[in-house]
Amino acid sequence: METTPEKKTIEIDQDILKNLNTIRKWAMFFSILGFIFLGLVIIIGIIAGTFLSVFKSGGASAGVPESVIIILFFVLVVVYFFPVHFLFRFSKQTAHAVQNLDKEALHKAFRSLKSYCVYMGVLTILGLCLYVVALIVAGSSMAFLKGM
Numbered sequence: 001m002e003t004t005p006e007k008k009t010i011e012i013d014q015d016i017l018k019n020l021n022t023i024r025k026w027a028m029f030f031s032i033l034g035f036i037f038l039g040l041v042i043i044i045g046i047i048a049g050t051f052l053s054v055f056k057s058g059g060a061s062a063g064v065p066e067s068v069i070i071i072l073f074f075v076l077v078v079v080y081f082f083p084v085h086f087l088f089r090f091s092k093q094t095a096h097a098v099q100n101l102d103k104e105a106l107h108k109a110f111r112s113l114k115s116y117c118v119y120m121g122v123l124t125i126l127g128l129c130l131y132v133v134a135l136i137v138a139g140s141s142m143a144f145l146k147g148m
Helices: 014-054 066-100 103-146
Strands: none
Touching: 014 066, 066 103
């Protein structure tokens, strides 16, 4: 005779709800700081681009063009917008779930938290790979310079 497997459930008591509410508040704090940081990066990118375009020397084009620097700043903003947005959504959805005891909102909140963690994990892996490549390039450059 086969028995049907029981569906396991987890009950959320008041202590867990308090902890979720505390986590939500910190997530909101960090997401607001993230949005402020992104705004500052946009302002700094615009100022840097304007400064470089106004004070560039006429004939000599030494260095990176100012348009590339502005584009890099905006790429940085776009890359870091998504984790900040995921964290903000997690906070808002968790607030709704805790206040209204809404199971579906809690599911959405945890999906947002999962998206945040996956996105930050991929960014971390990409950053580590870039560091390894930079170390290899630096090491090979030093080996090349040693022979001079």
